[in-house]
Amino acid sequence: MEKLSKAARAGAIVKVLIDSPNRMFTLSELAELLGAAKSSLSEDLSIIRATFEKLDLGKLETLAGVSGGVRFVPMRSQQYLVNLVRDLCSRLADPSRKVGNGYLFLNDVLNDPQLLFKLAEAIAGRFVLANVDAVVTVETKGIPLALSVARHLSSQLVIARREIIFSEDGVPMPVTRQESTVAEGAVLSVAFESGSHRGVQSMSLPRRSLPQGARVLIVDDFLRAGGTLRGLGDLLAEFSSTVVGTVVLVESQKPSIKLIDDYLSVIKLGEADGKIYVLPGNII
């Protein structure tokens, strides 16, 4: 391969590192990929590290020496997260988002890949030192944010399944599982009392989806009373998991007493005089 210039190497290194956040690359690996000497790579990495720090683009963690290596660690400044959250709040303050009686239309925000990517990078930065093995969420709406966070942490994504066991009059009833669940092998379930709905729901996780004793970060879309997340905590206890944190995108101000504590919320929804208002959550 023709020798690359310093700038060419720097550009290529950044693409390779960022494509696999949190993965340690050895200098030998990079040297082979780029057809460059390890000594040149060390210099390149110093330049990139300093530039990323200066421009608040994340951290490069380097291990010195010939047997050294490097990984990209997605860590943004607190100010970066503050700006993101404020932008989100103004986007959500648009009155046309009001649907029905006291609800906000959030689907587009929950499913905006670019916004989720940026938020997730900032959220992941908070937990990057906690050695997270898996990001766990409850289907369905939390999946996009949870996946985005998992990607930045290089963790597995694990999705707990929620069984819908309400009839019209609130009486629990069995629901036939989709055929695809046959392919999941043995499944662990817990029943839990929902904080907001009447009655009992159930949540499950295939045994194979999460190893015993994993360090997990819980990421979900919405926190009202916290019944679902408390149920998830019970389910994770069956896997002897250590929960290193809980992050929700939206927290509703009511009820003010939640069934879980120590959570981080990106934004908070309140209601007063029939109007919905959007505030930054406790993450900033």
Added chain:
Amino acid sequence: MEKLSKAARAGAIVKVLIDSPNRMFTLSELAELLGAAKSSLSEDLSIIRATFEKLDLGKLETLAGVSGGVRFVPMRSQQYLVNLVRDLCSRLADPSRKVGNGYLFLNDVLNDPQLLFKLAEAIAGRFVLANVDAVVTVETKGIPLALSVARHLSSQLVIARREIIFSEDGVPMPVTRQESTVAEGAVLSVAFESGSHRGVQSMSLPRRSLPQGARVLIVDDFLRAGGTLRGLGDLLAEFSSTVVGTVVLVESQKPSIKLIDDYLSVIKLGEADGKIYVLPGNII
């Protein structure tokens, strides 16, 4: 800001462009971000473009001139995709994946953010010129791949909801919707005949989630007979969508006649003599 070196600028430019794939940045925007002259940036971009091409890292599309701009377009070579698919096939050939009667455990693969990211980048490359407004999937298992593809295409993600309306004996029955769906406003539904299950299912999409006449790419996890995807096609027709393509992660060889055509599959599952085998799909 202190002036950055050429290598420093190249590293920073790559991070900024890759964080927002398919977004056009003007030279002025980059110049302000990096405190650099537009003429220097033009040179940097030529170097990065040539390097990315040489190393198969994707394309840089540049508009020449002072009023010019640049965007990162995720396009990998066919060989890159072939290697990914072959790796995936060997990963799935592990006999311990067999669960129950003729099923493969796929959850870890479906939820592996790093693998999905790479696959999605390669898939997105196939549709990057098709001006995709939205990537549409059916909850739940297709969401992670669909989100990953949507991110690379800078498209919105849209998730159709599937109603579970089977009782134990196959009789359709109503299910109470989760409270969160109240926040979605008016919803369009279609009933469809499932190809693999007996009877009728229903699928829905909030009116607000997809504008009329959008160009959509369908991405899902599993294709058996194709009833669900045909139902999704009917639902999308109600939104006057143009479907530019359909991609599934796994296609099952049986039944051999599918209810949809013109789809791309990443891998194919077959069964012979009670053994499951894994083959590359028609995407390679």
